[in-house]
Amino acid sequence: MQGAGAMWMFWFLTVGFLRASQGSEGQKLRALERELSEFLRAEFPEFSESSGLSENDGRVESFTFQAFDRRRDLNEQLLRQLEKIDRSRLSKDELTDWKILHHHVQTFLKGYEFREWGNLNPISFFDAPLKHRDWISKKIKSDPEKYLLRLQAIPQQIEEQISLMRKAISLNRTNHIISMNGTLEIIVADILFVIQNQSRKFHNLSGTEETWSTSTNSVVNSLRALIDFLDSEYFPATRSEIGLHSMPGGLAYYQACLDYHLGTRLTPAEIHSVGHREVIRLEGLMNEIMQQYGFTGKISEFLQFIQSKDLDKKWNVYQVYRDVIDDARGSLGKVFHNISLTPLRFNTFNNSGTPTRGYYTNNVFHLNLFYENSTNVLPLAYHETYPGHHFQNCYKQQQKLPLYRVHPLYRRRFAIPFTYPTYTAYSEGWALYAEHLGTELGFYDTPLRLFQKYTSEMFRACRLVVDTGIHAFGWTKEKAIEFMSNYNNAPTSYIARQIDRYITLPGRACAYKIGEMKIRELRKRAEAKLGDKFDVKDFHDQILRIGPVGLDTLEEIVDDWITSLLPPLVANPIQSFNSSSVATNINSNHVINVFISLCITGYMLLC
Incomplete structure (x- = not known):
């Protein structure tokens, strides 16, 4: 009995040691999650305001290659920091969050290779030039100067989109004309939307009516220039076949x-x-x-x-x-x-x-x-x-x-x-x-x-x-x-x-x-492996509680859940310890050192 009690203590100390070492790495993970959210606020300000993450700060999203490279660099830096985290010290939920964040950032970085494909064609019947235009009609609650600054930044943003589309023409990577059907009407609707909303914006706001009218006219003129560009340059250069296979590298x-x-x-x-x-x-x-x-x-x-x-x-x-x-x-x-x-x-x-x-x-x-x-x-x-x-x-x-x-x-x-x-x-x-x-x-x-x-x-x-x-x-x-x-x-x-x-x-x-x-x-896999233990409510909870993820990640989460409900493959606690260490990616040298120390402790308890 004394030996069994000592072995239980050995197992208890092992689990306690691992749990005690999780805090700081988990905090690093949460800090990186917040860092990505801040990055989204900084790089995509219209999206940020539209999602309720921030107020209008006077800036607009950049469509330049310098911005693309900056975003790559910042994501590479975040990925390096993420991979420095000792995953063996994360809880099960934290490890899942680590994998999701890793995939999120890695997806962006993998996409960088294709920055000169669809990314060069920011306008179609799906994508208007003003991507998150709801801020234009939004009631100004604070700092109207920021609103005016963003309005004044739109012409440059539209010019950047035109530059990307000219690049697409030069590389023969344009949309098909089918994808452009209705785009002129969408842009005209954007023009009317801007005019209708600006006609009431200058009242009771700082700045003169002339300042607001000049800013509005500048946006309208840039949208008209976009129509001229599409009609005279882009439409004639749209690709001849509908399928991507028709382009080299497609x-x-x-x-x-x-x-x-x-x-x-x-x-x-x-x-x-x-x-x-x-x-x-x-x-x-x-x-x-x-x-x-x-x-x-x-x-x-x-x-x-x-x-x-x-x-x-x-x-x-x-x-x-x-x-x-x-x-x-x-x-x-x-x-x-x-x-x-x-x-x-x-x-x-x-x-x-x-x-x-x-x-x-x-x-x-x-x-x-x-x-x-x-x-x-x-x-x-x-x-x-x-x-x-x-x-x-x-x-x-x-x-x-x-x-x-x-x-x-x-x-x-x-x-x-x-x-x-x-x-x-x-x-x-x-x-x-x-x-x-x-x-x-x-x-x-x-x-x-x-x-x-x-x-x-x-x-x-x-x-x-x-x-x-x-x-x-x-x-x-x-x-x-x-x-x-x-x-x-x-x-x-x-x-x-x-x-x-x-x-x-x-x-x-x-x-x-x-x-x-x-x-x-x-679900079929879970039903087959769990038998009478399968509960459809629990299965659905596993799918929904995690939120949107890739299918590979979802499969891993469900497989882990299934495994957690099955009896352990081995009853020996030492073998179980080794199995769990592999499952949680614990560094092998660290495990050996901990194992030796705890063996000594177990031996002393036996004595």
Whole structure:
């Protein structure tokens, strides 16, 4: 018994020693997380104000190569400091945070290699010249001089963007003209936005009306110069083919875009193959339902048949969505732990010019009333609200995440992969997985409702084929439209606008399905390994509590969770000590010294 007690003391001292050595390294990690947040405030001031991280300080983001090099240097310095931290002295949660920060900074630095690709084309129908223009209409609460300084800095910022696009022309790395459709209208809208807001800004503010008018006119003139440049120089120089494969080095750039969006490495060929397999699988499931109705035509024709039934109905689109979302919220407790939910607000609009039926931003579900048919109500509602994006956002808000993870750097899609990761595969993969959860929750309780789920999933599977087909395998836009039309009854114009998005944002469309498949794969693994110990609520907690991460990181987190619930492989505490030391990357020499010292202590206790 004395020997057993001494061995327990030996183990207790070991654990106590390791815990006692964690403080200072953890503090270094937190300091570096704060340093990155401060860096974002300094380098991207409009984003910082738009995210509520700072007030208007009179500066604007720089689009010069000197700024790109400065950001590289600062991130390299941060990475060096991060790698100096002794990870063996971090707690489990701190080690996870270390890995996330390391990947965050490393992603930015890897993207630096591609700073002369998409980063040279900061304007498209996705990216206006005024990236975070909401500050222009924001009520000035303090220091109007700072507002005026930022206004006066915009012309230089626009000139820097023009310089980048001239560089793209010289390197033959421009956007396709499809990506530029509508950009002139966007810039005109920016001009009107500036004029409308400045007409009231000079009242009761320091400076003369002439000063404000001069500053406003300068911004307007620079935007007009941008229109002239695009029309006379850039549009004629846009690349001839829609796919990135058509440019020297384009395939490497496309792979970098895929890596960025997915947070894991899959080649275009692998993704293309996965997409085809998923299309075939889903086609079989959809045909089974069609056969139940005696229907032998195409999937697109069956969807048209379902939609035609809706035309005879008088139904309130808003109320249908409202009822579906309320039911979903009430069922969350079946598969999730209870958390506080931020109220969800609704915003309805009617716009035939956008391919978007609905979307979610900051606790608001935006519903496009133009699309009246009910063939996609359930998946869209679950995807955007509960248990999709809104629930995901509620979960994130309750975690004590570092600021750089709470407020990821957004509206820089043009710069990908030379920007910080936003982890599309995690966020959109979860939302697509949320659609799948509707099956468990009993929402797809009729064949036609289940067909809705398959239709939405098929749309994302087709994206895998089309995105890689366009950018890696030479698909034309017409071929992409034809392929997607086989599985969708939407008008050709709607499908065409979707494909325009894939042309403009290479790789992003692949993130949805790949992310969802990874989450389902991890759940299947957990169920198989844990058996009766598996709790779906705990699994979902592991996925959501960490916040957005790359798929490789997410897999590591789930695997660690699974291991923590399994019985230890060895009962011998000395062997366990050695195993845990490997798992936590403890320096081997340090371990040996500690082990010898504690052996002496254990021997003395035995005596």
